[in-house]
Amino acid sequence: MAASELMRSLGLIEKDVNADTLWVWCYPSITADLREVLLRKCCLALENQLLHTFLFGQYCRTWYYISSVEVQEPTALKKVTHFSVVVTAKDFNPEKYAAFCRVLCRMYMKHGSPVEMMEGYIAVLTKGICQSDENGSFLIKDYDVRKAYLAGSLKDVVSQFGMETIILYTALMLKKRVVVYHPRIEVLLEFTRALPALVWHRKDWSILHPFVHIDNNELENLKLCTGYVAGFVDLEVRDRSDLFDVFVNLPESEIIVSQNAKEAMAMGKLHKEIGHFILQAAEDADCTDAQVIKDISVKTKEILSNLMSLADEEENSRLTLETLKQRHYPPATENFLFHLAAAEQLLKI
Structure with missing residues (x-):
């Protein structure tokens, strides 16, 4: 199985100025059961909870990788205080997905729209690479699973x-x-x-x-x-x-x-x-x-x-x-x- 075929989905959770935490977007889809689990894992809904910049876990044989960010000015995100980018996949490789999530987070912070994130996700799925001068690059073949096991x-x-x-x-x-x-x-x-x-x-x-x-x-x-x-x-x-x-x-x-x-x-x-x-x-x-x-x-x-x-x-x-x-x-x-x-x-x- 090609490394790029291991990814299953991309999702976005936001916490707004009213302190409401919601799923706002996903591609192609995430089951309601898994959404509930990931909403709990990202910790954005909890009051006075420390922000975990990156965490990972497994549920029902699906690995999830979550990067959470506090929104900093200036940004296109006017009514959002925090957001989490969630990638689900079939494989265990925290370093790989942490690097990819960082690129996706920068994209969303800059553009305030999931369109660019989806394009980056599809680029990795189809070509194994996501390149951007301003948001950083990600090359899937840089991340060997053996290194993840040894980390x-x-x-x-x-x-x-x-x-x-x-x-x-x-x-x-x-x-x-x-x-x-x-x-x-x-x-x-x-x-x-x-x-x-x-x-x-x-x-x-x-x-x-x-x-x-x-x-x-x-x-x-x-x-x-x-x-x-x-x-x-x-x-x-x-x-x-x-x-x-x-x-x-x-x-x-x-x-x-x-x-x-x-x-x-x-x-x-x-x-x-x-x-x-x-x-x-x-x-x-x-x-x-x-x-x-x-x-x-x-x-x-x-x-x-x-x-x-x-x-x-x-x-x-x-x-x-x-x-x-x-x-x-x-x-x-x-x-x-x-x-x-x-x-x-x-x-x-």
């Missing part, structure tokens, strides 16, 4: 949680539900986007839901996912044990494993070994984030190779609990490998 900092994650990072690693390896709380959206986005890199072998950022509200539609959509990393700015989520297996309280540097997940998440000698390995890699001052990700990935592949070597060819290269028991692993290791085989679809049911 989060695992070193920062390990710096905050140390050996407890193994809990996050185990949860993601077993496709568990990880909920992260922080009152500041920017901190939440930065932290959560790094976590899927702990399981780099999957290169799956679709598990990331970095900005979720405690809203019935959003929560029901989240619950449809097998495993996820979900970010919340409302501490009330701590009491919603139906939403998580692992709860991360970022301001308190605290990780809590839910009662239901404790058996699958039981730690043993293997976890300690992996935890020390991750800590050592991240604490190496000469190691870049990309190198830390690579080192953890190599370690993960070793574990998966060993797991696959246990699979029985007579069982269509699937693993059985009986095969694991024959190896006489310590209980925590056997338990982890069993659940990992299930997560990697190597288990014979």
